[in-house]
Amino acid sequence: MAGNSPGERPSRRTLRDETLLVLAVSLGASGVSALISFVGSVTKPGGLKDQAATLNASAAPGRPWLDLAWQLFGITTALVPVALVAHFLLREGAGLRALGFDRRRPWSDLGRGAAVAAVIGSSGIAFYLAMRGLGFNLTVVPEGLPDVWWKFPVLVLSALQNSILEEVIVVGYLLRRLDQLGWSPGTSLVATSVLRGSYHLYQGVGGFVGNLVMGVVFVWLYRRWGRVGPLVAAHTLLDIGAFVGYALLAGKVGWLPTA
Template sequence: MAGSLPQEGLSRRTLRSETLLVLALSLGASALSALISFIGSVTRPGGLADQAATLNGSHAPGRPWLDLAWQLFGIASALVPVALVAHLLTRERAGLGMIGFDLRRPWSDLGRGTLVAAGIGSAGLAFYLVVRAAGFNLTVVPENLPDVWWKYPVLILSAVQNSVVEEVIVVGYLLRRLDQLGWSPMAALAASSVLRGSYHLYQGIGGFVGNMVMGVVFVLLYRRWGRVGPLVAAHALLDIVAFVGYGLLAGKVGWLPTP
C-alpha cells in the first residue's frame, strides 16, 4: 500500500538512503555513465548515426578462454545488486516473491512475456530504424563477439542478466520503495521510466525515448499484474532476438544497419 512502511518500521530516511545506494551500485551508475557517453558522442565530429554503440564486445581479442572468463565475470557481477535487493526485501518476510520474481506462475509469466515482447519488439525495431535514419541515434551493434563456440550461449546469458537486473530493480524494487516513501503512482511511473531511458542514453536520443516509452508500458503492466516475472521474460526475449539475430543477420540483409 502506498506510504506504508515495512514491518520492521524502517524510517523513510533509511528507505531513501537504501534506494539511492542500490541505484548507485547498479542502474543509477549506468545512467550517469550513459550520460557521459552521450555527451562524448554529440561533441564528437560527425553525426550520431556515423558512430556505433556496441552492447556485447570482446574483452580479450584473440584469447577466447580469457575472453569467456571476462564475459562470465561481467554477467555474474552485474547480478550482485539483484542479490542485494533480495536480501533487503527479506526484511519484509517475502523476498523477491513480493514483487513477483519467483516460479509460482512460470507458464503464465512466459506467455504474457512472449505477447509483450512480440508487440514491443516490432514497434521498437521500426522506431530504431527511423530515428537512426533521422540522425538521432548511434548505430547499435548488439554483439561483436568472436566466432567461437560460446558466442551464442554468452549472448543468451547476457540477455537474461539484463532483463533480471533491469526489471527487478527499476520496476519491482524501485516502485515498491517509492510507494513506501509516499510517492504518487504517476510520479513513481515517471521516475522509473525516465531512469530506464537514461541508462540507454549512450545509444542516442532514440535509445532514451524508446526505452522511456517501454518503461511506461512495463510499469503499467506491473501495476496490473503485480509481477515482474512477465516483464523479465519479455525483456529477455527481446534481447535474445536482438543479440542472436544481429549475430546471424549482420552483413547479410540490407535493412539492418552496421558500422
C-alpha cells in the first residue's frame, strides 16, 4: 500500500492510531501508572497525607556521578515522544512551529508565561495545602536529590523537560489531532484536561483536580493565543518554583509539609 506523500494529510485512521501510540509511549501510559499508584495509596493503611510522593528522586544514592548520568538519561529519553511528534508533524509539512513551539516570539512567550505562572502558582500552593489538610492528597516531595553541585541545574532541566513534554503533547499536538478527527472544542477540552489530571493522580485527588483545572485554563489560553510557547514558559517557571523552592525551604518554614 502506498504511503502518504510529503505534506499530504494522513488518513483519519492513521491519525487516530498515531495519536493512540504517541499517548501509549508518553503521558497516556503515565496516566495508567498514576491510577495504579493512586489505588495503592488509598488501599494502604493510614491517610493519604501520611504518605509521600517524591519527584526528582536520587537514582543512585551515594554515587553522585552515576546519579547524574541517570538523571540526564531520564530527562533526555522523556523527550523522545516530543521528537516523535515533531516527526509526524513534519510529515504533514508543518513541524512544531504549527503548534507555536518555536523562537519567533521568545519575549512575548516568556512574558505571558510569567504572568500565568504568577496567578496559578499562588493559588496552586493554597489548593495543595488545603487538599492535603483535608486528607485528599499525599505529601508531595518535589525533590530528593543529594546536595551536590549539579542538583539545581538538574532540577531546572527536569522542570523544562516536564513542561515541553506536557504542553507540546497534551495541548498542542493532541488538540490538533482531535480537531482533525472532528472532535468538538468542548469535548477536546474535557479530554485533554482529564488526561492532564490523570497522570497526576499519584499525588492524590487534589493532584488530579488541580491539574484538571490547570488543563482547562491552558487549553483556553492555547485556543486564544495559538501558541504553546507561553504555556511551556509558564509550566517551566511553576516547576522551577516548586522544585528549587522546596530544596531551599524544606525544613526551614513551618507551612511547607515534608515527608
